[in-house]
Amino acid sequence: MKGKNLSVAQLLYKYRQLLILAALCIFFAAALPGMFFTMSNFRSILYSMSLYGLMICGATFPVLLGGIDRTVGAVAALSGAICCMIIVNSGYTNQGVVLGILAGVGVGMLSGIIHGVIVAHFDIPAFLLTLATSQVIYGLVQVTTGKELIVVMKPALFTDIGAKRILEIPVPVYVLLICFIVAYFLLNHSTYGRRIYSVGGNREASKLSGINVKRTTITAYMMSGMMAAIAGIVLSSMNQQALSYAADGYENDVLAAIVVGGVSLRGGAGTLQGAIFGSLLIGMLNNGLRLMGVESIYHNFIKGIIIIAAVAADMYSSYQMSGLKHRGGKKHPHKQAAGENQ
Amino acid sequence: MKKIIALMLIMLLAFSFAACGGSDNGGGSGSDGSQAEGIFRDPKKNPYSDELKIAWIPSDAPAANCVAWGAGIERELSYWSNVTFNTFDGERDAEKQSSIIQDLIVQEYDAIILQPYVSSTVAVAVEDAEAAGIPVICINIDADSPHSALVAMTDYEAGYAIGVEMAESVGGEGNFVVIQATPGATRGENLEEGFQAAIANYPGITILDEQTGEWNSEKANAVMTDFLTKYDSIDGVFCHNDQMAEGAATAVQTAGRLGEMSIWGANGEAKALEYIEQGLMTGTVYTDCYDQGATAARLAMMFIGGNLDTSQFTQTLQIKMPPIVVTSENVASITEDMRW
Structure with a gap:
């Protein structure tokens, strides 16, 4: 009997984030009958969280290493600006769009590589480095754009990225899905992913066991830069323009979602799906509060309270599970699951 | 004898001043007269020949309207070779705008054109600039303290x-x-x-x-x-x-x-x-933002060369730009050179 109860508890623990989302869904569905729990509404939630989701797919990598990337907003602005400028200079051609996207993504990757190299080789705290370089990058965007708005309202190949729907699903959601699958596969089903967790968990031990820590770090920041750049291109397509301060402040929301999703800022613990859960939670709250007609001035307050409650529930369940491990002498649910798989 | 004449002259002058003061205080238009006297001063410079430094502090320099205002100001001031024009981006930070104003006071700028990010936060700095004899002309959003002028879009x-x-x-x-x-x-x-x-x-x-x-x-x-x-x-x-x-x-x-x-x-x-x-x-x-910026620049030149002590203003002078309702029917009337 005791064992049966334990497995239910373990099950609840394992799916705690989904349960929190489900609880929130049930609340909003009850409060907004026929409005919240619809396909079109979930489509709009996914659409509005797609930019944050894209950045999260990359920014989770350095956080899992115990680092941080606060340049995601700035890199998005830079890549969007470069992409738009190339499109304008090409005379709004499809070739210009392809070239612009490649250049934008390339700039993002380059930015990530530079950050990774500095973090890996010079041991500068990532927080300080990326805090400073985000200013440098925003400055670079201002120089690049001449502090002017770059409007790109054609060709369709570009504007469709942000606005078109395929099978009733907005294109940015597909872009997010593809990026999520790539990042998920890298983190969970590749040697590189295991190295990330290993370095994040214990840098010295990883080094001694032969892992190239520097290369792992550089690649993690490169992923972050690349995903931020993709988000920037999607953003500039959504708005049909590049602004020198585009995505300003996004890094705070991205990091908040990652932390809410249970990824440890010390590194080595947490999952990409958890981070995406954090983003979904925030997106769902925004959507639910708006649909309920709650005045904008109360949104931040209510969101803050609910996020604290969600994190507290998550932490409490983790604490309870560790207690169960000691009292019952059972394995930790994660370890047990791993053992079962073997 | 000379000493007696000098003493009599001094007493006569002193009496005249006292009499003038007495009539101001005692007369029916006394308060108006003292205010009128208080707001006048000697012009510091000739704005069309003396070397001038004029600053533009937008709340967010890259924003389309700020770019247009800046272009309008620059276009107007570029006619005068004696004027040096500089832009200082407030970067959507009212505290930063305040500190820029304080720096410009130290650097003895002749006029400041400001688009406040937060009206209340910049109020003290604007007051300090006016007290230092630097006219402050706000664009679109007013500072909370009285100052030279505001050139606003209609809202x-x-x-x-x-x-x-x-x-x-x-x-x-x-x-x-x-x-x-x-x-x-x-x-x-x-x-x-x-x-x-x-x-x-x-x-x-x-x-x-x-x-x-x-x-x-x-x-x-x-x-x-x-x-x-x-x-x-x-x-x-x-x-x-x-x-x-x-x-x-x-x-x-x-x-x-x-x-x-x-x-x-x-x-x-x-x-x-x-x-x-x-x-x-x-x-x-x-709203024609180029014209709005140019209007602010003209006002700055006027206050620099005028004999009004704007620090004594109890109310900010205001100019409103005409609102033009644009729909598909008249959008073509907004020509390329008017667009920002």
């Missing part, structure tokens, strides 16, 4: 005009939603007040919902998407600026409901005018 009137246009377009009956500015923004509040005053004349109009888009295109897009989910019938959407109207228009277009409602913004930036031409937006209220 209440623009909101009112949009309200009337939207209500008339649906025959006085319909459902509207509003995407608001960041809560607390003065321009947003004034636009809203004007809009609501106009709508109050049409009892058949219902405001279904109001949410903030924080001046931001993609946030307005998300808000509009939620409005479209929530309401089956929306006849009009009013956004407190063009950026948000563009975001809302994209959301409406994506949802395939473009023909169902009118979409209005405010400011009249070039991209919004293009959206109107393409049928994505219904209208906006256009």
